[in-house]
Amino acid sequence: MHSYLSPAELTAALSITDLSADDSGHALSQLPSAVSGALAASWGVPVKEHRASPLVSTRDNYDRLGFSPDDITRDSRYSRHVSPTVMLRSHTSAGMPAVLDALRGEMGRYDTLHVLPGLVYRRDAVDRTHVGTPHQLDAWRLRSRGLLGVPDLTGMLGAVVDAVLPGTRWRAVPSAHPYTTAGVQLDVQVRGEWLELAEAGLVAASVLRSASLDPRRWCGLALGMGLDRAVMLRKGIDDIRLLRSTDPRVAVQMTDLSPYRPVSAMPPVRRDLSLVCADDVDAEVLGDAARSALGADADVLAGLEVLDVTPVSELPAGARARLGLMPDRAPLGRGLPVRGSGQANVLVRLTLQSLERTLTSEEANRLRNRVYLALHDGPQLELIAV
Incomplete structure (x- = not known):
């Protein structure tokens, strides 16, 4: 059963500033280019960035990415539906079916990194690490006439960690995702604690077939990462609300990726x-x-x-x-x-x-x-x- 956003609720959601946008001047806008630049340099491939509308079809958000019909994430208690067929994307991966569709006529050799940064819209708990509209980055390398396997995926994870948290120890833990095979969760060790940074895997054949791409000819690597968490780890921030703070002492520190210098906290x-x-x-x-x-x-x-x-x-x-x-x-x-x-x-x-x-x-x-x-x-x- 779904409940739908009212026009006022939809307007409020769409009015939230995307801090990952290139012209925002925010630290959240700097990590996507750092990640895509590191991957492009490692692989020697071109980069295409996509800034799609946050309004997507429920089919692209779920079905074409392999989510089952009864998956709990479809429930409007946890996602934001506009109509029976349209919703505010719950992950930036929802933009990938359109990217794949655009490759149907590509008959030559192809090897490109596609990146999709932006806001996603969820109904989430309230604490110092969660908000209802976090920023996310998807990075998918798509290739024709050549294989990509687990060693390539491992190299991708290492390059991402080096771009986000240089010198940090990391591990890949097996984790199933509906749109990948050989899926993993990328964890990093920060102050002695293992924390999730991203999830990744080989693009599933079913996802390629949904765009009429022959998986015998096409393959890919897919990675999704929460940008808010990545910036918080990079700068040493313990409260996600600081990313949007208007306090000049805080806001000025959100214009780069250097370590955060705490200011006096107000009492809770x-x-x-x-x-x-x-x-x-x-x-x-x-x-x-x-x-x-x-x-x-x-x-x-x-x-x-x-x-x-x-x-x-x-x-x-x-x-x-x-x-x-x-x-x-x-x-x-x-x-x-x-x-x-x-x-x-x-x-x-x-x-x-x-x-x-x-x-x-x-x-x-x-x-x-x-x-x-x-x-x-x-x-x-x-x-x-x-």
């Missing part, structure tokens, strides 16, 4: 919420709804943590009475996507923290109430006076 404010929600909600659904409720103030939401989920049937009678719930009551579906068959008491902790100034208690309470009203699906309200 925490507020706990006792919500009534459908019994299958998760941090991604609640996080996206909280961001939407706060609108222009969403950058103050530093975290949303689900502390506990208790089905109504397991609550003590006193708690059910306080919340105004009955065990057999179905979710109301007010404000949140509903899939579960019942309701639950969900305990959530909000972390509110401005990057520019200290929040007053009254401001924090108002923000808390706005989130509460958007997420709560019960008959009784418990607001904080401001």
